[in-house]
Amino acid sequence: MASYTTTLILLPIFLLSFxxxxxxxxxxxxxxxxxxxxGRAKILNxxxxxxxxxxxxxxxxxxxxxxYLFGKIDMQLKLVPGNSAGTxxxxxxxxxxxxxxxIDFEFLGNLSGDPYxxxxxxxxxxxxxxxxxxxxxxxxxxxxxxYSILWNSQRIIFSVDGTPIREFKNQESNGVPFPKSQPMRxxxxxxxxDDWATRGGLVKTDWSQxxxxxxxxxxxxxxxxxxxxxxxxxxxxxxxxxxxxxxSQDLDSTSQDRLKWVQTNYMIxxxxxxxxxxxxxxxxxxxxx
Ligand SMILES: *[C@@H]1O[C@H](CO)[C@@H](O)[C@H](O)[C@H]1NC(C)=O
Ligand SMILES: *[C@@H]1O[C@H](CO)[C@@H](O)[C@H](O)[C@H]1NC(C)=O
Numbered sequence: 001m002a003s004y005t006t007t008l009i010l011l012p013i014f015l016l017s018f019x020x021x022x023x024x025x026x027x028x029x030x031x032x033x034x035x036x037x038x039g040r041a042k043i044l045n046x047x048x049x050x051x052x053x054x055x056x057x058x059x060x061x062x063x064x065x066x067x068y069l070f071g072k073i074d075m076q077l078k079l080v081p082g083n084s085a086g087t088x089x090x091x092x093x094x095x096x097x098x099x100x101x102x103i104d105f106e107f108l109g110n111l112s113g114d115p116y117x118x119x120x121x122x123x124x125x126x127x128x129x130x131x132x133x134x135x136x137x138x139x140x141x142x143x144x145x146x147y148s149i150l151w152n153s154q155r156i157i158f159s160v161d162g163t164p165i166r167e168f169k170n171q172e173s174n175g176v177p178f179p180k181s182q183p184m185r186x187x188x189x190x191x192x193x194d195d196w197a198t199r200g201g202l203v204k205t206d207w208s209q210x211x212x213x214x215x216x217x218x219x220x221x222x223x224x225x226x227x228x229x230x231x232x233x234x235x236x237x238x239x240x241x242x243x244x245x246x247x248s249q250d251l252d253s254t255s256q257d258r259l260k261w262v263q264t265n266y267m268i269x270x271x272x273x274x275x276x277x278x279x280x281x282x283x284x285x286x287x288x289x
């Protein structure tokens with residue numbers, strides 16, 4: 001009886017309020033600021049479309065107006081078409097400071113017809129070195145596709161068109177720091193990285209193809225917004241707790257099968273399999289589970 005009462009008293013804490021961007025016709029002006037590129041980044045069509053461009057003089061970028069501490073964040077991207085060798089489109093979450101947390105998607109361009117690499121990484125407390133890279137099972141320049149980050153206190157799941165490609169679990173119990181206390185902002189940029197991006201830097205950017213353009217649309221976030229030291233998720237203003245399923249979301253068996261399919265067929269680099277790189281032993285999160 002006593003514990004039942006306690007549960008009832010604590011319940012309001014778990015009745016959460018979320019910021020949910022409307023699924024259609026969301027206005028990107030409401031969620032993002034263009035931060036650099038001197039006019040090369042644009043929000044168009046009443047906020048339905050955002051474009052970044054890169055030419056020899058500069059790239060461009062934007063960031064979210066909000067900071068988030070946990071969320072399920074979807075964005076549709078259409079990457080630089082044609083000869084995109086040397087270009088990198090980065091789309092990521094990051095906190096600030098020298099012990100920052102970061103969750104990265106980076107799209108490494110390529111010659112026409114050659115595959116993009118989707119590069120992912122997770123930083124916690126300023127430490128990354130957790131790269132996994134993938135080819136995609138479609139041409140990411142032909143159309144928009146949805147790239148999602150699910151970030152809750154137990155796991156980070158990277159997905160592409162709803163298919164999970166990577167899971168990074170909370171392994172604090174094994175001594176691995178997990179991003180869970182520093183709010184992060186969304187950042188994106190398009191820049192020249194032809195010293196390393198394409199075939200390890202062998203293929204240079206062909207500036208005769210400039211300007212290079214990547215496009216964004218249909219942002220949606222179910223997320224805890226962090227404002228002046230407080231999370232929107234700790235206020236008890238909404239009773240629609242169902243909307244918070246993502247806060248404890250896990251991979252069901254179908255999703256685990258999909259993840260395995262991607263990792264078997266499309267993963268081209270996994271730090272957890274790189275024994276040469278870690279002669280002293282693989283990172284703890286690779287071996288404990
Ligand atoms: C570019 O294409 C080459 C040849 O198919 C491939 O080895 C490489 O992984 C591709 N992607 C990048 C970003 O270099
Ligand atoms: C926009 O995103 C929502 C949810 O992320 C999705 O249901 C919808 O189909 C997307 N719209 C388009 C035009 O792809």
